[in-house]
Amino acid sequence: MRQITDYSNQYVLTVSCKTAPGIVAGIASYITDRGGYIAELSQFDDKISGQFFLRTLFNISPDSSYFFEDIRTGFNDLADKHGIEWAMHEVSHPTKVLIMVSKFDHCLVDLLYRYHKGELNIDITAVVSNHLDLQSLVEREGFRFVHLPVTAETKLEKEAELLNIINETETELVVLARYMQVLSDKLCEQLQGRAINIHHSFLPGFKGAKPYHQAFERGVKLIGATAHYVTADLDEGPIIEQSVLPVNHAYYPDELVALGRDTETKALASAVRLHTENRVFLSGNKTVIFK
Structure with missing residues (x-):
């Protein structure tokens, strides 16, 4: 309950x-x-x-x-x-939030846990995914699951369906909880300031795919995750929250991936809370945040 x-x-x-x-x-x-x-x-x-x-x-x-x-x-x-x-x-009116996922479940599970514990003042309108892997988890929790499989040929069509769902549910914030698809420039513009992504790297370093592998190749001493607003520039939107953990030469890529899950869940949940509590102000490509 x-x-x-x-x-x-x-x-x-x-x-x-x-x-x-x-x-x-x-x-x-x-x-x-x-x-x-x-x-x-x-x-x-x-x-x-x-x-x-x-x-x-x-x-x-x-x-x-x-x-x-x-x-x-x-x-x-x-x-x-x-x-x-x-x-x-x-404040008594919770923010209507739509969550987008692919196959990784850790950020979604963490958000649902914090929702049930009353840590996030949100109403979850739907969970949208380009895969079916998390359908049973979502429906078991009592939320609407929408499968929107995306290919290069269907991308614009599926994004139009997504916008219809956002408008139909009066969603105020879209959360990309390890959604592994790049949104089109047009959709990014339409969701400006109301879509948050979690990137599994301490930006501005290691953008794009497999950042933990990039971090391993560079021998970093810190790994992290960055929650930021979605823009047309990949992984370059205004930063809301970042979380880091110390590592050393003994950690291999798979171990960095496992360790990094904790930073991802913390950074994303914090960013959602800050946004829904109206603590984040956009200022150009930066944010002003009152914690």
Whole structure:
């Protein structure tokens, strides 16, 4: 049985804009004047890009005459004044997530475990795979399994089917949990900022296929995994999370692969949590993350 965390009366505001005086004070006053209590507030002023980022978690006093929708709607005036790009979310609404897999099961199993333990505030809309290997596992857990076999000839057709599933289920985040197919440039553009991939290497080193074998050939002393947003440039999207483990000359490629599974599951689960908690801000080809 899934463990449910109580997220009632918790709300998140995320803000990005050009750096200017009075933004933090204005936001804090706006929330508190409407009966809000600020539980968390993180901010970053990027001195190179001139961009300002802020995330705040707040709740609303039972004595307040304002409801969440009142506060969200009324924020437009302050946003227009400072040229703010913003979003305000009810934490109690889980993020709708679609997971994509191939034959490897470790990242999928880890995500399902964390979902059942209530560690991830998500709803899993479907699990899509280009192979049938994990169908029984997924259906045993009670989730919808969709088989979309991909060949060079059917790639665009299957990606169109995938988009239909994403739209039909109102999926907000796509997670490539060791999905071993390269998405087309067009699909990457359509999923910009809402698709996370786990690459079994400490990027920017060892991109593409068999990174553990590449690492062995180079005699690395650390192996790792990188969770990043999907872009048309293979394994070069903005990095969200990385995990590493020390190794030495005694580890052969198969041992590196086995050892690396742990870094992959940790990095991917952390990236999904950070994204779904609205802690990740895109800033060019980088991310600003409030942990």
